[in-house]
Amino acid sequence: MVYYLIICRSLTYAQRTAQVLERVGIPGWVQRSPKLISKEGCGYCVRIPERRLTDALTVLRREGMSPKQVFLQTAEGEYSEVRS
Amino acid sequence: MIYLDSAATTLEKPGAVPRASAWAMTHLASPGRGGHAPGMRAAELMYQLREQAGRMFHVNDPEQVVLTSNATHGLNIAIRSLVGPGGTAVISGYEHNAVTRPLYAIPGVKVKEAAGPLFDPEGVYAAFEREVTSDVDAVICNHVSNVFGFIQPVGRIAQLCKERGVPLIVDASQSAGMLSVDMENWGAAFIAMPGHKGLYGPQGTGLLLCGGQVQPLLYGGTGSLSAQQEMPDFLPDRLEAGTHNVCGAAGLLEGMKFVARTGAGRIHRHERALAGRMMDALERCSGVTVFRGGDSQSGLCSMIVDGLDCEEAGEMLAKRGIAVRSGLHCAPLAHRTAGTVETGTIRFSFSAFNHPDQVDQAAAAVRELARTAKK
Numbered sequence: 001m002v003y004y005l006i007i008c009r010s011l012t013y014a015q016r017t018a019q020v021l022e023r024v025g026i027p028g029w030v031q032r033s034p035k036l037i038s039k040e041g042c043g044y045c046v047r048i049p050e051r052r053l054t055d056a057l058t059v060l061r062r063e064g065m066s067p068k069q070v071f072l073q074t075a076e077g078e079y080s081e082v083r084s
Numbered sequence: 085m086i087y088l089d090s091a092a093t094t095l096e097k098p099g100a101v102p103r104a105s106a107w108a109m110t111h112l113a114s115p116g117r118g119g120h121a122p123g124m125r126a127a128e129l130m131y132q133l134r135e136q137a138g139r140m141f142h143v144n145d146p147e148q149v150v151l152t153s154n155a156t157h158g159l160n161i162a163i164r165s166l167v168g169p170g171g172t173a174v175i176s177g178y179e180h181n182a183v184t185r186p187l188y189a190i191p192g193v194k195v196k197e198a199a200g201p202l203f204d205p206e207g208v209y210a211a212f213e214r215e216v217t218s219d220v221d222a223v224i225c226n227h228v229s230n231v232f233g234f235i236q237p238v239g240r241i242a243q244l245c246k247e248r249g250v251p252l253i254v255d256a257s258q259s260a261g262m263l264s265v266d267m268e269n270w271g272a273a274f275i276a277m278p279g280h281k282g283l284y285g286p287q288g289t290g291l292l293l294c295g296g297q298v299q300p301l302l303y304g305g306t307g308s309l310s311a312q313q314e315m316p317d318f319l320p321d322r323l324e325a326g327t328h329n330v331c332g333a334a335g336l337l338e339g340m341k342f343v344a345r346t347g348a349g350r351i352h353r354h355e356r357a358l359a360g361r362m363m364d365a366l367e368r369c370s371g372v373t374v375f376r377g378g379d380s381q382s383g384l385c386s387m388i389v390d391g392l393d394c395e396e397a398g399e400m401l402a403k404r405g406i407a408v409r410s411g412l413h414c415a416p417l418a419h420r421t422a423g424t425v426e427t428g429t430i431r432f433s434f435s436a437f438n439h440p441d442q443v444d445q446a447a448a449a450v451r452e453l454a455r456t457a458k459k
Binding site: 044 | 115116118119124127128130131134145146147307308309310311312316318319320321
């Protein structure tokens with residue numbers, strides 16, 4: 001499976017992000033950010049299904065929320081940053 | 085025992101409070117410290133607590149709700165964030181040592197008292213109008229005096245602070261869970277409150293609602309940005325270094341749900357009715373001075389028995405199975421303002437779980453003390 005990881009500045013921010021997404025039917029799982037992409041140390045992200053990224057970013061923008069970074073997680077477990 | 089010291093700590097809690105704390109002890113780990121189930125359950129609980137506080141106190145963003153150890157902890161953070169060495173603060177004449185001692189500890193700080201007469205909201209407001217000038221670093225005011233139950237005109241003081249561009253810190257220790265505490269409407273920089281009084285949580289819990297720039301009081305691990313040595317610049321992490329009191333938070337969440345279900349207004353009316361009953365009974369008793377404030381008084385009753393030391397009176401009542409608080413209540417400034425610093429007072433304070441018959445028994449015991457004191 002391919003996922004997007006929305007990197008958040010804090011656990012609380014990740015929880016709020018997931019809640020905002022769930023309200024519009026986008027499933028989001030709060031999890032630890034992988035060490036490989038979390039250069040500043042421990043952090044949390046919200047994992048969403050591949051097809052929902054555009055909707056998710058639209059909803060978050062509407063709510064005034066800004067993800068720190070977004071990464072694509074491939075089926076092989078590799079990460080690549082998504083730049084807008 | 086008849087427990088009438090809820091302004092210090094509510095002793096009887098809703099049953100869900102101790103159950104939740106006990107459950108948390110063995111089922112919840114540290115939020116923000118792992119991705120495993122006990123850690124994530126703890127994180128979920130903390131988020132629910134922040135959301136519940138947001139709903140109750142009109143805070144839009146759960147990140148602005150910080151878990152503290154008590155109101156004193158929150159007030160220290162708030163004061164240290166806004167008032168530096170040589171700074172100026174305006175405080176009401178009814179502040180607790182939780183406000184005056186942190187200010188006293190700041191080198192060169194200038195503290196101006198906006199002291200109005202007891203149970204005179206207009207007089208208090210006029211004093212703030214005189215003292216709050218644009219060069220003041222912070223205004224600090226309790227919503228309700230812990231000694232007399234005097235409800236200060238915080239809404240109007242908040243408006244005054246907005247107009248004059250001065251940050252406001254509200255100590256809601258005696259009002260959270262009873263009166264409307266409204267972060268959004270007041271536009272306060274900070275509101276501090278304990279968890280163990282009107283929110284029916286365990287001791288060792290408190291909340292700080294943050295609307296302004298914050299400076300940490302404690303430095304350490306937060307589970308975020310751990311590769312850097314500066315504290316994170318975002319809330320709540322910036323103010324929540326170290327492992328959280330998750331057991332306390334679990335109990336506090338249940339306490340707050342109880343208040344939300346019951347209704348803060350209903351609890352306030354119940355406590356005011358009990359205080360009114362107590363004061364009616366005591367005013368009929370010769371040799372007793374009751375501090376009564378009508379609509380500007382919350383649900384507690386402060387009094388003096390003529391010719392009897394208040395601490396002795398407290399001891400005598402304790403021997404009769406009635407738990408009250410005597411002395412200066414950690415608020416010598418409030419006593420100075422009201423003219424009771426030499427005598428102190430005996431304070432009866434109530435909770436949602438007290439009954440009129442308990443008030444009647446306490447009043448009868450005070451009548452007996454007053455009779456004895458006269459002899």
